[in-house]
Amino acid sequence: MTDALEDCSSDFEGADVRLSLAGSDELAAQIRQGAKPDVYAAANTTLPEELNKEGLLSEPVEFATSELVIAVPRDSDVRQVADLGRRGMKLAIGSESVPIGSYTRELLSRLPGHQGDRILANVRSNEPDVKGIVGKLTQGAADAGFVYVTDVNAVSARLRAVKLPADLEPDVTYAAGVVKGAKRPHDARDFVRGLTDGRCADALARAGFEAP
Amino acid sequence: MRAFPALLALALAVALTFLTVPIVAIFVDSSPAELIDSLGEPGALDALWLSLRATAMALALILIVGTPAAYLLATRSFRAKPVVVTLVELPLVLPPAVAGIALLAAVGPSGILGGAVAAAGIELSLQTAGVVVALTFVASPFYVRQAMAAFAAVDRTLLDASRTLGASEARGFVRVMVPAALPGLTAGTALALGRALGEFGATLMFAGSFQGITQTVPLAIYAKLGTDFETALALSAVLVAISAAILLSVKLVHGREALGGAPG
Amino acid sequence: MLRVEAETRLGVLALDVALEVSRGECLALAGPSGAGKTSVLRVAAGLLRPERGRVDAGADTWLDTARGIDVPPEQRRCGYVFQEYALFPHLTAWQNVAYPLRGMPRRERRARSLGLLERFGMRELADARPQTLSGGERQRVALARVLARDPGVLLLDEPLSALDPRTRAGAARELAAVLREVEAPALFVTHDFAEAAQLGNRVGVIDAGRVIQEGTPSELAATPQSAFVADFTGAVVLTGMARSGADGLTSVKLDGGGEVTSTDHGEGPVAVSVYPWEIAIEPVTAALAPGSTQNHLSAEVLSVTRVGNRVRLGLAGPQTLAAEITGVAADELGLRAGARVTASWKASATRLVAI
Numbered sequence: 001m002t003d004a005l006e007d008c009s010s011d012f013e014g015a016d017v018r019l020s021l022a023g024s025d026e027l028a029a030q031i032r033q034g035a036k037p038d039v040y041a042a043a044n045t046t047l048p049e050e051l052n053k054e055g056l057l058s059e060p061v062e063f064a065t066s067e068l069v070i071a072v073p074r075d076s077d078v079r080q081v082a083d084l085g086r087r088g089m090k091l092a093i094g095s096e097s098v099p100i101g102s103y104t105r106e107l108l109s110r111l112p113g114h115q116g117d118r119i120l121a122n123v124r125s126n127e128p129d130v131k132g133i134v135g136k137l138t139q140g141a142a143d144a145g146f147v148y149v150t151d152v153n154a155v156s157a158r159l160r161a162v163k164l165p166a167d168l169e170p171d172v173t174y175a176a177g178v179v180k181g182a183k184r185p186h187d188a189r190d191f192v193r194g195l196t197d198g199r200c201a202d203a204l205a206r207a208g209f210e211a212p
Numbered sequence: 213m214r215a216f217p218a219l220l221a222l223a224l225a226v227a228l229t230f231l232t233v234p235i236v237a238i239f240v241d242s243s244p245a246e247l248i249d250s251l252g253e254p255g256a257l258d259a260l261w262l263s264l265r266a267t268a269m270a271l272a273l274i275l276i277v278g279t280p281a282a283y284l285l286a287t288r289s290f291r292a293k294p295v296v297v298t299l300v301e302l303p304l305v306l307p308p309a310v311a312g313i314a315l316l317a318a319v320g321p322s323g324i325l326g327g328a329v330a331a332a333g334i335e336l337s338l339q340t341a342g343v344v345v346a347l348t349f350v351a352s353p354f355y356v357r358q359a360m361a362a363f364a365a366v367d368r369t370l371l372d373a374s375r376t377l378g379a380s381e382a383r384g385f386v387r388v389m390v391p392a393a394l395p396g397l398t399a400g401t402a403l404a405l406g407r408a409l410g411e412f413g414a415t416l417m418f419a420g421s422f423q424g425i426t427q428t429v430p431l432a433i434y435a436k437l438g439t440d441f442e443t444a445l446a447l448s449a450v451l452v453a454i455s456a457a458i459l460l461s462v463k464l465v466h467g468r469e470a471l472g473g474a475p476g
Numbered sequence: 477m478l479r480v481e482a483e484t485r486l487g488v489l490a491l492d493v494a495l496e497v498s499r500g501e502c503l504a505l506a507g508p509s510g511a512g513k514t515s516v517l518r519v520a521a522g523l524l525r526p527e528r529g530r531v532d533a534g535a536d537t538w539l540d541t542a543r544g545i546d547v548p549p550e551q552r553r554c555g556y557v558f559q560e561y562a563l564f565p566h567l568t569a570w571q572n573v574a575y576p577l578r579g580m581p582r583r584e585r586r587a588r589s590l591g592l593l594e595r596f597g598m599r600e601l602a603d604a605r606p607q608t609l610s611g612g613e614r615q616r617v618a619l620a621r622v623l624a625r626d627p628g629v630l631l632l633d634e635p636l637s638a639l640d641p642r643t644r645a646g647a648a649r650e651l652a653a654v655l656r657e658v659e660a661p662a663l664f665v666t667h668d669f670a671e672a673a674q675l676g677n678r679v680g681v682i683d684a685g686r687v688i689q690e691g692t693p694s695e696l697a698a699t700p701q702s703a704f705v706a707d708f709t710g711a712v713v714l715t716g717m718a719r720s721g722a723d724g725l726t727s728v729k730l731d732g733g734g735e736v737t738s739t740d741h742g743e744g745p746v747a748v749s750v751y752p753w754e755i756a757i758e759p760v761t762a763a764l765a766p767g768s769t770q771n772h773l774s775a776e777v778l779s780v781t782r783v784g785n786r787v788r789l790g791l792a793g794p795q796t797l798a799a800e801i802t803g804v805a806a807d808e809l810g811l812r813a814g815a816r817v818t819a820s821w822k823a824s825a826t827r828l829v830a831i
Contacts, residue, residue, distance in 0.1 A: 025438025032441075047438075090338060092420065097439035124338040125420030126427070128434055136420060140321035141337035373562035375549040376521050377576040377625055383550075387575075391566040 001043075001064075001150065001174070001207070008203035012194065015187040023129045025097045031056055031179060038188035041176035041195070043099035043148075048175040060175040062212040063195035064204050066148045067169055068103055069161040071137055078144055078162055081111065085118035092133045092142035095126035100133070104146040106170040134159070148172065150208045173212060238448045250446040258424040259432035260450060266340060266428060267408045270347035274355050274404055279397070282359030283385065287368070297360075304353040311350050312417030319345065320418065342419035343426050347408040355404035362396020363389060402462045406455055478533050478629050478661040482519045484526035491515055491526065491685040497661035504676030505665045505687075506708070512685040513665040514559075517631045520663060521556050522549035533629050555627030555660075559634045561618040563606035569593060569617045570602040576625040592620040596650070612643040619654060630655070632664035636671055645830045648674060669693075669709050670749065674831075681705050697752065697798040698790025699781045706783045706800070711749035711827070714795045718742035718828060725823055732794035736771040738826035746828045752788065754825040755799035759809060760816040770823040773797065777815045780806065787811075791819060 002021055009017035020027070024042035028051060031040060040057055042048050048060035072078045084091060094101030108116035124142060127133045130151050136142040138158050152161040176195055178188040194200045196211070205211070239247075250256060285297060303311060319325050321337050329336060336342035366389055374384035390397065412430040419426040421435060429447050436444045481494045491512045497503040505513045518524035520531055522538060525546060531539035533554070538547045563572050574589040593599050596616040606614055615635065622630070635651055636644050652675055655662050666672050672679045673693035680690040681704070689701045693709070700706035716730040718738075726738045728748055736748060750771075760774060775793035787806040791797040799819055811817070 023438070029438045029441060092338075095421065095435045097435060097437075123422070124425075125422050126435065127421060128416070132416065132421075135417065136338075138322075139316055139337070140326075141420065367560075367562065369558050369560070369562040370564060372521075372523050372549075373556070373558055373564075374575070375523070376552075376554060376556040377621065378550050378553075378578065379575070380548070380550050388564055392564070394566070 001204070001209070003154075004203040004207035004209070005041075005200065008194075008198075008200035011199045012191060014190060015184060017191065024099050026128075036179055036181050036183070038179060038182040038184050039176055039191050040179050041174060043172070043174055044102065045173050045175040046102070047099070048177050052177060056180055057177040058180065060177040061192055061196065062173050062175045063192075063201070064174040064209040065212050066150055066172045066174070066209055067164070068100075068107060068146055068172060069149045069152060069163055070144055071134065071147045071152045071159045071161060072144045073137060073140065074158060074160050076143065076160075080162065081119070081164060081168065082115060084122060084144055085115055086122075089122045089144065090124045090142045091119065091122045092125045092127055092136040092145040093123055094130065094133060094146070095128055098128060100130050100147065101126065103170045103172055107146070107164070107168050110168050153208055174209070235452055238445055238452055242442055242445050246442055247446040247449055250440070250443040251450070253440075253443050255423050255427075255432060255436070256443050256447055259427055259429045259447060262340070262343070262424060262427065263409060263429040266343045266347055267405060269344045270351060270408050271401065271405060273344070273348050274352045275401065278352055278356045279359060279390070280385075282356045283363050283389065285356075286360045286363035300356050301353050303350055304357065306350075308350065308411065308413030309417065312346070312414035315346060315349060315414060315418045337418065338420045338422065338426060340419075340425055343415055343428060346414045346418045347411050350411050350414055351404040351408040354407050355400040358396050358400025358403060359393070362393035362400070365396065366392045398462050398465065402458050405458055409451060409454065478520070478531075478663060480516060480520050480529075480531050480663070482516065482526040482529035482531075484519075484528065486512065486515055486685075489515075489685045493682070493685070493687050495663070495680065495687065495690075497663055499661055500659050501678070502655045502662040502664065502676050504672035504679045505663065505682050506669050506672035506679055507667065507682035508708070509667060511682045513667075513682055514633055516682075517556070517633055517663065517665055520629065520631055521554055522547060522552050536628075552629075553625065553627055554629040554631055555622030555625050557615075557618050557622050557630075557632040557635055560638055561606075561614045563614055563617055563621075565606055568603045568605055569598060569609070572606065572617055573621045573624050575621065589620075589624065592624055593617070596620050610643070611639045612647050615639065615647055616650070619651070623654075623658070627658075628660055630658060630660050630662035630664075632662065634666055635664060637666070637668070649831065651675060670711055670713060670747075673697075673713055674747070679709075681708055683708075694790070694796045694798070698788060698796070699779050700783055700788055701781075703784050703786075706752075706786065706788055709798075710751050712752060712755075712796075712798050714748040714797070715831070716746060716748055718744060718746040726828060728828070730794050734773050734794045736773070736826060737823040738828050739824045740826065740828040742828035742830065745831050747831050749827045749829065750821050750825050752798045752800035753786075755797070755801075755819050755821045757789065757799055757801055757805070757809065757811070758818045758820065760818050771821050771826060773819045775817060775819050777811055777813055777817060779813060780811055789817075791817070793819065 005019060009019060020037060024044065024047050027040060028047045031051060040048065045060060045062060048057055051057035052060055070078065078084065093104045096102060096105065108119055125136060130147050133145040133147050134151055134155060137145050138155060149161055152159050176192050178185055178192060182188050317323050319329050319336055334341065336345055370388050370392060371384050374388045375381065379387060410430055415428055416431055421427045421431045427435065429451055433444045433447050477499060478497045483492045489512050493516055495503060505516060507513050515524055519526050519529060528541050529539055537545055538552050539545060570586060570589040570593060573592050574585040577585045577588055590599060590602055593602050596619060598613060598616050601609060601613060636647055639647050655675065664675065678690060679693050679696055680687045681696060683704055689696060689705045696705060697709045697712060700709060714730055716728040718726050718728045720743065721727040726740060726742045728736050728738060728746060730736060773793045775791035775797060777789055778792050779790035781788040782803060785803045786800055787803050789799045789811065791799060797819055
């Protein structure tokens with residue numbers, strides 16, 4: 001997402017776009033503490049909706065979807081979700097407060113029997129962002145982790161993705177809105193619109209994100 | 213020239229305000245009752261206990277290995293000395309992220325010594341041991357540097373006197389040099405302690421973040437930032453209190469001399 | 477008996493000495509700064525290893541480079557008093573003194589330590605830290621500490637130079653008493669010849685790493701073997717009792733007879749000193765010419781030593797004196813051993829030091 005947005009933002013007419021990149025929860029915390037960026041985009045719909053309820057964000061607009069995959073080193077023998085429950089498996093996932101972490105836990109809760117618990121018991125690190133998960137995998141510290149498919153694409157030389165059954169897939173939807181009190185609400189609305197219909201929409205599609 | 217003293221006072225007032233308001237805010241942003249309540253969260257207590265344990269272990273390593281090393285560097289001259297001193301001080305100026313990368317490249321699972329570490333049956337990545345390694349790496353230069361200065365400042369004739377009075381060099385080191393250098397050693401320990409307690413980047417990259425195993429207080433603060441600001445505040449407050457207590461006790465025990473004031 | 481032989485390069489200095497000090501004797505090594513005096517002490521103590529050397533203390537060989545023997549300092553039973561005393565700042569006075577005491581319970585260590593401090597009149601300050609003590613008090617603690625070691629050899633580095641002039645007199649007396657009491661051979665080092673003369677039985681003048689001449693203080697003053705020794709062994713020192721005089725001058729009755737006057741103030745036992753070259757010599761038969769000189773002593777010439785274009789005269793008066801005149805004047809006076817002369821010098825050239 002970062003690369004795609006960086007590419008298309010430089011083409012935005014009407015204003016210079018500055019991207020502040022961090023975990024969705026960290027950005028939400030900043031807005032709650034009074035920070036006023038013009039636009040807020042998150043990797044889930046929950047955080048924007050919460051902010052909207054708190055009166056801090058306009059009605060959020062869904063602009064992209066993605067899917068969760070299992071990322072493993074290229075030479076791993078993991079083929080399916082059940083393999084993650086094996087004894088001795090070391091997993092890195094997102095922490096609960098981060099979208100990737102909550103999506104992961106949502107997925108695991110959909111597994112039959114105690115599979116989800118067994119997999120959770122193999123977790124060795126709750127990373128604050130996807131970069132951290134990918135880092136643990138490329139370093140060989142963890143055997144597998146849950147990330148977005150677009151993140152595996154970025155390091156396809158070292159990692160490969162194990163697709164998940166469609167019925168387990170959580171609804172990974174990115175949403176954005178205009179921050180209340182933004183300095184340039186007009187430009188902000190244009191930017192948000194451009195995420196679904198404009199240069200940024202194209203860039204996102206090229207990066208592997210699907211339309212909502 | 214009454215204007216000049218007034219300007220000096222103004223500068224101090226600005227500096228003081230800038231430095232103390234954020235710290236005071238930690239305690240004031242939420243009520244004490246809520247802060248204490250948040251500390252009761254299992255994640256919070258685990259983080260505190262882990263931070264204390266890991267810091268204590270790191271500090272023990274630093275003191276045991278760093279003190280004789282600093283003594284050697286302070287009292288002997290050899291050709292490679294400037295290089296050795298620079299190497300010892302290097303982690304001081306490394307950004308924590310770089311320290312994390314360095315540790316991964318060295319003793320991480322894919323690191324140059326990773327195989328040897330694993331063969332020895334030692335697990336660092338994603339383990340408390342890894343946290344201790346990260347803390348030791350970033351905090352040791354803070355101690356070694358102070359210890360070197362402290363030993364170098366001790367009158368060398370004291371050691372000569374000790375030897376002529378019948379004590380071997382080792383005995384002299386323990387009974388004379390270390391006690392004579394104690395204010396500086398204590399200051400160095402305090403600095404290293406502060407650095408280790410606050411260490412974040414290298415720990416996250418090298419050891420990961422897992423409650424009770426690797427999630428130290430700074431990592432817990434970061435994890436709780438978005439969803440549980442109260443607990444983040446509470447943990448921050450505890451760290452501030454501990455750091456203040458450390459600084460204060462060093463000053464009280466060893467006077468102004470220990471932390472850069474004029475000899476008292 | 478202490479024997480020290482050392483030959484070594486120290487930076488630009490080439491040290492080459494051979495000394496012997498018998499039991500009960502105190503040898504003073506006197507010389508200018510940089511002469512290598514402290515290095516000799518450090519060799520004796522084992523703190524400095526010379527390229528070639530030998531140190532024997534009684535029946536023990538502490539150093540013999542030829543045979544590869546080098547006993548570490550902690551195993552040499554020597555007491556070394558450092559120039560600034562090197563008291564341990566984190567220990568109290570009694571703890572400092574107790575430092576060398578080993579193999580006995582704490583109570584006994586404290587008792588012994590207090591006993592030594594008592595001997596130096598320092599018992600009340602036993603629990604004081606060195607930083608709170610005066611220079612003289614610190615020197616006494618340093619001496620007590622060294623005696624606690626029960627040393628076979630005493631080494632002292634400028635033992636009085638760290639003290640202010642007023643304390644120095646009392647400290648010198650005390651040190652002299654200690655040196656007399658301790659039978660171990662003592663080697664001490666100073667840049668002040670008068671100090672060497674006062675405390676040492678024999679004095680060795682050292683310069684640029686070599687001992688130029690060795691002998692009793694009066695021998696060196698009377699018969700210097702080189703211009704350097706002549707210049708270095710400056711003042712003649714006489715002893716006497718001082719009393720303030722009517723005209724603002726002090727009059728001193730010399731031990732053994734004779735009286736001199738000084739512009740310095742003094743009362744009681746004093747050391748009177750005057751430089752040999754300030755002393756004018758006249759044949760005793762000549763009538764005393766009027767002039768500003770006020771001190772006259774009658775003396776017999778003991779020795780005549782030529783040093784370049786100068787002549788050092790060893791004189792026997794009520795006490796031993798050394799005078800220095802030009803070679804020309806000596807020839808004119810036809811001075812020889814046995815001749816009687818009058819030694820004269822000004823009251824304003826007469827220095828008094830309380831002893």
